Amino acid sequence: MNKLFLQQIQIAEPFQLLSREERKLFGEGLPSGSLRRMSSLGVMICYLLKKMNLNDVQQVVYASRHGETNALEGYMDSFPHPSPAKFQTSIHPSSVQQVFIALQQPVPYFLPLAGSTHSILKALQVSLTLQQSPLLILGEEPGSWLVDLGMAYPRGALCMMALSTDESGAIAELEWSAEETAYFSPDLFEWINLLQKREHLQLSAPELGTLSMIWL
Amino acid sequence: MSETYINSYGCLTPLGNASDTYNALLEGRSALRMYPVFGEEGGDLVPLALFSKMENGCPPDWLQHIQPIIRQLPDQPWGTARFPVILTGSNFGVGSLYSYRVTGDSGFLAYTQIQQNLDLLRDLAGWGPHCHVVSDACVSAHMGMDLADKLLQSSSIEQALIFSMDFISPFVAAGFYSLKILNGQHPMPFHAGDSGAIALGEGAAFAVFSREKASFCARTHALWNEMFHFTGNNPDGTGFSAMASVLSQELGGRRIWIKGHGTGTLETGKLEAEFLAAAFPEAPLVSWKGALGHTLGSCGLVELALACCSMEKGMAPGCVGSAKPFFTDNVAETSFSTESFDGVLCCANAFGGAHAGLLLSYE
Numbered sequence A: 001m002n003k004l005f006l007q008q009i010q011i012a013e014p015f016q017l018l019s020r021e022e023r024k025l026f027g028e029g030l031p032s033g034s035l036r037r038m039s040s041l042g043v044m045i046c047y048l049l050k051k052m053n054l055n056d057v058q059q060v061v062y063a064s065r066h067g068e069t070n071a072l073e074g075y076m077d078s079f080p081h082p083s084p085a086k087f088q089t090s091i092h093p094s095s096v097q098q099v100f101i102a103l104q105q106p107v108p109y110f111l112p113l114a115g116s117t118h119s120i121l122k123a124l125q126v127s128l129t130l131q132q133s134p135l136l137i138l139g140e141e142p143g144s145w146l147v148d149l150g151m152a153y154p155r156g157a158l159c160m161m162a163l164s165t166d167e168s169g170a171i172a173e174l175e176w177s178a179e180e181t182a183y184f185s186p187d188l189f190e191w192i193n194l195l196q197k198r199e200h201l202q203l204s205a206p207e208l209g210t211l212s213m214i215w216l
Numbered sequence B: 001m002s003e004t005y006i007n008s009y010g011c012l013t014p015l016g017n018a019s020d021t022y023n024a025l026l027e028g029r030s031a032l033r034m035y036p037v038f039g040e041e042g043g044d045l046v047p048l049a050l051f052s053k054m055e056n057g058c059p060p061d062w063l064q065h066i067q068p069i070i071r072q073l074p075d076q077p078w079g080t081a082r083f084p085v086i087l088t089g090s091n092f093g094v095g096s097l098y099s100y101r102v103t104g105d106s107g108f109l110a111y112t113q114i115q116q117n118l119d120l121l122r123d124l125a126g127w128g129p130h131c132h133v134v135s136d137a138c139v140s141a142h143m144g145m146d147l148a149d150k151l152l153q154s155s156s157i158e159q160a161l162i163f164s165m166d167f168i169s170p171f172v173a174a175g176f177y178s179l180k181i182l183n184g185q186h187p188m189p190f191h192a193g194d195s196g197a198i199a200l201g202e203g204a205a206f207a208v209f210s211r212e213k214a215s216f217c218a219r220t221h222a223l224w225n226e227m228f229h230f231t232g233n234n235p236d237g238t239g240f241s242a243m244a245s246v247l248s249q250e251l252g253g254r255r256i257w258i259k260g261h262g263t264g265t266l267e268t269g270k271l272e273a274e275f276l277a278a279a280f281p282e283a284p285l286v287s288w289k290g291a292l293g294h295t296l297g298s299c300g301l302v303e304l305a306l307a308c309c310s311m312e313k314g315m316a317p318g319c320v321g322s323a324k325p326f327f328t329d330n331v332a333e334t335s336f337s338t339e340s341f342d343g344v345l346c347c348a349n350a351f352g353g354a355h356a357g358l359l360l361s362y363e
Helices: A020-026 A032-037 A040-052 A069-077 A084-090 A094-103 A119-130 A188-197 B018-026 B067-072 B094-103 B106-111 B114-125 B140-153 B170-178 B238-249 B266-279 B296-313
Strands: A003-015 A059-063 A109-114 A135-140 A156-164 A172-177 A201-204 A210-215 B004-013 B033-036 B045-049 B085-088 B131-134 B159-166 B203-210 B216-225 B256-259 B343-350 B354-362
Touching: A003 A040, A003 A119, A003 A188, A020 A040, A032 A094, A040 A094, A040 A135, A040 A156, A059 A094, A059 A119, A069 A084, A069 B094, A069 B170, A084 A094, A084 B170, A094 A135, A109 A119, A109 B140, A109 B216, A119 A135, A119 A172, A119 A188, A119 A201, A119 A210, A119 B140, A135 A188, A156 A188, B004 B018, B004 B067, B004 B140, B004 B296, B018 B296, B045 B170, B067 B114, B067 B203, B085 B140, B085 B296, B094 B106, B094 B170, B106 B114, B114 B131, B131 B140, B140 B159, B140 B203, B140 B216, B140 B296, B140 B343, B140 B354, B159 B296, B203 B296, B216 B238, B238 B266, B238 B343, B238 B354, B256 B296, B266 B343, B296 B343, B296 B354
Parallel strands: A059 A109, A059 A135, B085 B131, B085 B159, B256 B343
Antiparallel strands: A003 A156, A003 A172, A109 B131, A135 A156, A172 A210, A201 A210, B004 B203, B004 B216, B033 B045, B159 B203, B216 B354, B343 B354
16 A cells, blocks of 8 residues: 555745744754754754654655755865864755754654655655655755755755554545656645645656645 | 565675675775875875775766676666666765865866766666665665665565665765864774774665565664764664664574674774674674775665675675774674574664664575
């Protein structure tokens, strides 16, 4: 069976690199040392995770096209005296790790995906394969000079979906089938727009089958 | 649950293909040499295992280096619906980004993104679009193998090709140098000394997972993320014990040996050796990173290929480059016969306190 139910969804409106005030606001309750080192995407993940109020996170799937871009910029800028802190945070999937490290919350299963082509469809397909209750995090960190090189988005984006095998209380049903339909494969920004409209969706791409999402 | 088998495997290191590398390890040969940490920009000398030099060409040198292993891949319609490719690694494109920053040559920008690297590979190997990229630092290859297993269990595919590669650039070398774990010292995995250090190595590898019966069966993947600290493990050994607990339950009376992670750092090496010795007291423990360096996100697959060679040829190389005293008595300094063993446990660790273990049985 390749079906899971969406229990909760949280979306962050596209965001710029967070100011000190915004970091304090969205990262309220985090240890100050952890908050200082976290990326803007990490702070936003933490903020949405708190809003989701999940009892337990056993499985996390994270997908990002460009990954930890602001830390990558900072690490590159630190040469010829490379910064160990920026090096650590530039490594995929640190945006999610820094959140759970700040919360001191172990995660038994954590699958970080990367790459850009059909990334939303692939992340959903893989999440359904797990057949448990994964938390799917689709996120992008805003960049600065990497934007000009096509290696970062000017604004960050974040969508978090708590999926479950449990139908009760679900708000949407997601099902994957091997059959291909009309090709449609949004990027994260388009995906967020579509989710906000709450329309039934069918994602499909060559050799990747079809992912149907039906709001309940 | 149906069983998952490894139908084909291979690796490429600066010592050669899987067979060449295996033979070199048995002979006690090392691929490590001393190089300036910033490449042409100089810097302190650090131990690296490189195919040629650290500098990145345009197009990148790795496109040439991986040709022999691409030719080894079994002939299947990889990248199609029922034959996905899972590309793993931890270094995609950062060497080209570093070169762009140093030289200002915009030609490097065609090779800086993960997707660009995947597309280059697809063109080279003729893969279709069904490709997943898994990047989880030094457990990337293990996560890719676990994903292959899960896709097979979901019955949506027939076979999965897991392909991994990592090449060293000043970007990566300088990062580990800044963490002070890559320095002028040679790595000595599991050696109970006063100080520890790692070396970095280049490598590429593949494995084909399928339900078609073969000599190697992927019995169990054990995964755990401590989320205690970015670069350190929880000193109480939580992650190691979580892994050992899952794996020991799946042993089923098999006699195993262990291909450990063993980078050469002190704290993690001690924890790994002690927890594995407690959970599997009869199992010899080895690490090959004292000869190959740490091949980062690809280490799980590179070393899996060498572990498979060891089972097939009846002899496993010892901890080349390391020496007594070891943290525990089960560490094998020299090569040993694998003929009395019917399985091998392959382990890896990564930033974030990530732990991965794969129990392979051999029939």
